[in-house]
Amino acid sequence: MNIQLESWEHMALEQIPQFLAGSGVPWVSQARQSAFERYMAHGLPTRREEEWKYTDVAQIGKRSSFAPDSIPADPSSEAALFAWTLAQQHPHLMVFVNGYYSDGFSAIGELPDGARLQSLSELLDSSAELSPELFDAAHEHTVFGALNTALATDGAVLHLAPGTELKDPVYLLFIASGHGAAIYPRNLIIAGAGARATVIEHYFGMLDAHHFTDAITQIELAADADLQHCKLLQEGNASIHVAGIHAVQAARSRFGSQSFALGSRLARNDITSRLTGPDGHCSLDGLYLLDGKQHVDHHTRIDHxxxxxxxxxxxxxxxxxxxxxxxxxxxxxxxxxxxxxxHQSNRNLLLSRQAEVDTKPQLEIFADDVKCTHGATVGQLDDDSLFYLRSRGVDAESARSLLLYGFANDIIGRVGEPGMRTRIQHLVLDRLPQGEQIKELL
Amino acid sequence: MLSIKNLHAGIHGKEILRGIDLGVRSGEVHAIMGPNGSGKSTLAQLLAGRDGYEVTAGSVRYLDQDLLAMPAEARARAGLFLAFQYPVEIPGVSNALFLKAALNSIRKQQGLDELDAMDLLQLMRDKMKLLGMDELLLPRAVNEGFSGGEKKRNEVLQMAVLEPKLAILDETDSGLDIDALKIVADGVNGMRHPQRAIVLVTHYQRLLEFIVPDVVHVLSQGRIVRSGAAELARELEQHGYGWVEEQKAA
Structure with missing residues (x-):
C-alpha cells in the first residue's frame, strides 16, 4: 500500500476547488465530493490490478498537483491558428483550452430545431434541469472517472430531440496549452429516438508540452438513434492522457466509435458500450501509431x-x-x-525489435445461439507485398510506407466524415518516410 | 534485349534452374512452356528480382546491364515488368494510388515529368476501357476481393499503364474463362511493338491460340530442352510434355 500512500502525498489537493462549475448547485457539490472520496479511497491504479497490468500510471503520481487551472488559459498561436482553420471547415465547432470552453474560438453555428449544443459549465451554472444522474458513479468505470467527476471543469453537451438529424459533425477541439496543466473535460451526448449525428473529439497539444488530461464522454442513445464518434488524440510527446468514452444503447440504435491515437507519451482509452435493447449495433474501431517511448492502451468492453x-x-x-x-x-x-x-480483431505490426504489444481479446459468452469470433495477430510487413510494389518500380522505403499507410487506411476509411478522414490520412503520412510523396498522389 | 547464359539457380540449397540459355530480341514474343515444377515461375520471379534465390552460375544481361546486380525496383524502372501468377492483395491502398506510385517512380527514373492527377486518371480510364474493366475498381484496394479473372486483368492493366520494354507474363491465362482470355489476349496483342519484347510463361497452349508467339521454348527440369516456331506449341498439346522428353532421349 506504500505506493498509494506516496501518490496521496503528491496529490496536493485537499478539497474540491470552489471555482469549478456548478459549485452553487448542492447536488453537484455533493456528487463531486463523494467522487473525490472514492478517488482518495482507491488512489491511483497500480499494475497489481488486472485492468492496469500493462500500463503503469505511477508517473502521474509524481505530478505536483492535480488541480485544474482556476482561470482559462490562452491557446498558443499555433493552436489558435489551427482552431481558426477548423472553424472555416466545420460549421459546429467548440474549442476548449485546458478544459475551459473558449467562446472566442468557437463557432457553434446554426443548428436545426431540436438540437442543442452548449458548454457543460453553462448548463451546470444556469439550470436545474440536469439530474444528479449526470454525475452518477456508474459513469466512472475507472478511478480516473471518479477524479474527473470531482474536478471536471467543462465540456460539450449535445442534446438531440427525437428525430433530429445533424448534417454536419459537431467538432470538439481540446487544446492543451502551456506546461503542466491538469485538464478535465466532461462531455455529454444525448440522442433522442431516431436522432442522428457525428461528433468529433480532437485532442491537440504542442510537441513537447507535458500536461495531464483526464476526460469522460457519456453517450446515451434512445431507440433508433445513430451516433458516430471519432476521437483523434494528437497531444505532445510528453503528455499523459486518460479517457473514457461510454455509450448506452437502446433498441435498434447504432453507435460507431473510432479512436485514433497518434500523439501522447502515455495514453489510456476506456471505450465501452452497453447494448440494452434488441437489434442494436455497435462498431468500435481504433488505430494506434506509436514510436519512441510512447505507450498507448485501449481497453474496450461491449456488453450484449x-x-x-x-x-x-x-x-x-x-x-x-x-x-x-x-x-x-x-x-x-x-x-x-x-x-x-x-466479431473482434486486433492486428499489430512491429517495426522494431524493441517495440512491444500486449493484446488480449476476451470473449465471455453466457447465452445460447450466438455467433462470436475474435482474433489477434502480431507480425511484420509481408515480403510478398513488398516485392509486388518493388516490382512495379516503387523503392523499398516507399513500398514499406505505402503498405503501412494501407494497413492504417483500412481503419481510417471507416471514418464517415471526409474532411476528418483526409486529416487523419495526412497525419499518418506525416509520420512515414516518403509520406510527403504519397500525400501528393492521394 | 535479354540474354540469359547458362543460368543455374535455386532456393534453400535446391537447384531449380540448371543451365538456362535464352535470348530475346526487341519486337519478339516468346512463349516458355513446361510442366509443373519445371522452373517456369522460378525463372520469371528471378528475372523480376525476387529475393531469396541463389544464383550459382551463369549471367543475365538486360539492355546491356547486369540484371542480377539490380534490385527489383531498378529492374522495373529500366522497363522490366512481371505479371504475377498470384497477384498480391494490398488492403488500404487503392488501385489508383498504386498505379500512380508505380508510374511516377518509373517516369521519374526515365527523366520524364510526373503525370498530374487528371492526366493519370484519364490514362488509367482509357486502359481500363480497353481491357473491359469497370472504373469502379480504381478506388478499390489493390486486388482485394477481386475475382481470379479480375486480378489477372489488373496485372495486364498495370502493364498497359507502365508500358514496359520487356514484359514477362507468368501464367496470366490461368483462371480466365474464354471471354476474359480473349480480352486479355487483345490487350497483350495491342502492346506488341518493335521496341518491346513479351515473354509468356504458360502451362497450356490455349493462350497461344490468341497470342501467337515468334518462338516457343519447352522448359523441363530446369533446362530449355527444345525451341521452335509457334507450331511446337500445338505439337506439345497433342503429344504432351512426355513427348519432348522422349524425343530428347532418342
Missing part, C-alpha cells in the same frame, strides 16, 4: 444485454522504436442476449 444485437471491433497498431501498445477487448454476451453476432 439484449437479443439480436451485432457488434464489430477492428483495432490496429503500428509500433516502432521502443513503443508499447496494449489492446484489451472484452465482449460479454449476457444470458438474455440470444442471437448475438459479435
Amino acid at each position: 444485454l439484449a437479443p439480436s444485437c451485432t457488434s464489430r471491433e477492428y483495432y490496429r497498431g503500428i509500433l516502432d522504436g521502443e513503443s508499447h501498445g496494449v489492446f484489451n477487448g472484452k465482449v460479454i454476451v449476457h444470458p438474455a442476449a440470444a442471437k448475438t453476432d459479435a
Whole structure:
C-alpha cells in the first residue's frame, strides 16, 4: 500500500476547488465530493490490478498537483491558428483550452430545431434541469472517472430531440496549452429516438508540452438513434492522457466509435458500450501509431444485454522504436442476449525489435445461439507485398510506407466524415518516410 | 534485349534452374512452356528480382546491364515488368494510388515529368476501357476481393499503364474463362511493338491460340530442352510434355 500512500502525498489537493462549475448547485457539490472520496479511497491504479497490468500510471503520481487551472488559459498561436482553420471547415465547432470552453474560438453555428449544443459549465451554472444522474458513479468505470467527476471543469453537451438529424459533425477541439496543466473535460451526448449525428473529439497539444488530461464522454442513445464518434488524440510527446468514452444503447440504435491515437507519451482509452435493447449495433474501431517511448492502451468492453444485437471491433497498431501498445477487448454476451453476432480483431505490426504489444481479446459468452469470433495477430510487413510494389518500380522505403499507410487506411476509411478522414490520412503520412510523396498522389 | 547464359539457380540449397540459355530480341514474343515444377515461375520471379534465390552460375544481361546486380525496383524502372501468377492483395491502398506510385517512380527514373492527377486518371480510364474493366475498381484496394479473372486483368492493366520494354507474363491465362482470355489476349496483342519484347510463361497452349508467339521454348527440369516456331506449341498439346522428353532421349 506504500505506493498509494506516496501518490496521496503528491496529490496536493485537499478539497474540491470552489471555482469549478456548478459549485452553487448542492447536488453537484455533493456528487463531486463523494467522487473525490472514492478517488482518495482507491488512489491511483497500480499494475497489481488486472485492468492496469500493462500500463503503469505511477508517473502521474509524481505530478505536483492535480488541480485544474482556476482561470482559462490562452491557446498558443499555433493552436489558435489551427482552431481558426477548423472553424472555416466545420460549421459546429467548440474549442476548449485546458478544459475551459473558449467562446472566442468557437463557432457553434446554426443548428436545426431540436438540437442543442452548449458548454457543460453553462448548463451546470444556469439550470436545474440536469439530474444528479449526470454525475452518477456508474459513469466512472475507472478511478480516473471518479477524479474527473470531482474536478471536471467543462465540456460539450449535445442534446438531440427525437428525430433530429445533424448534417454536419459537431467538432470538439481540446487544446492543451502551456506546461503542466491538469485538464478535465466532461462531455455529454444525448440522442433522442431516431436522432442522428457525428461528433468529433480532437485532442491537440504542442510537441513537447507535458500536461495531464483526464476526460469522460457519456453517450446515451434512445431507440433508433445513430451516433458516430471519432476521437483523434494528437497531444505532445510528453503528455499523459486518460479517457473514457461510454455509450448506452437502446433498441435498434447504432453507435460507431473510432479512436485514433497518434500523439501522447502515455495514453489510456476506456471505450465501452452497453447494448440494452434488441437489434442494436455497435462498431468500435481504433488505430494506434506509436514510436519512441510512447505507450498507448485501449481497453474496450461491449456488453450484449439484449437479443439480436451485432457488434464489430477492428483495432490496429503500428509500433516502432521502443513503443508499447496494449489492446484489451472484452465482449460479454449476457444470458438474455440470444442471437448475438459479435466479431473482434486486433492486428499489430512491429517495426522494431524493441517495440512491444500486449493484446488480449476476451470473449465471455453466457447465452445460447450466438455467433462470436475474435482474433489477434502480431507480425511484420509481408515480403510478398513488398516485392509486388518493388516490382512495379516503387523503392523499398516507399513500398514499406505505402503498405503501412494501407494497413492504417483500412481503419481510417471507416471514418464517415471526409474532411476528418483526409486529416487523419495526412497525419499518418506525416509520420512515414516518403509520406510527403504519397500525400501528393492521394 | 535479354540474354540469359547458362543460368543455374535455386532456393534453400535446391537447384531449380540448371543451365538456362535464352535470348530475346526487341519486337519478339516468346512463349516458355513446361510442366509443373519445371522452373517456369522460378525463372520469371528471378528475372523480376525476387529475393531469396541463389544464383550459382551463369549471367543475365538486360539492355546491356547486369540484371542480377539490380534490385527489383531498378529492374522495373529500366522497363522490366512481371505479371504475377498470384497477384498480391494490398488492403488500404487503392488501385489508383498504386498505379500512380508505380508510374511516377518509373517516369521519374526515365527523366520524364510526373503525370498530374487528371492526366493519370484519364490514362488509367482509357486502359481500363480497353481491357473491359469497370472504373469502379480504381478506388478499390489493390486486388482485394477481386475475382481470379479480375486480378489477372489488373496485372495486364498495370502493364498497359507502365508500358514496359520487356514484359514477362507468368501464367496470366490461368483462371480466365474464354471471354476474359480473349480480352486479355487483345490487350497483350495491342502492346506488341518493335521496341518491346513479351515473354509468356504458360502451362497450356490455349493462350497461344490468341497470342501467337515468334518462338516457343519447352522448359523441363530446369533446362530449355527444345525451341521452335509457334507450331511446337500445338505439337506439345497433342503429344504432351512426355513427348519432348522422349524425343530428347532418342
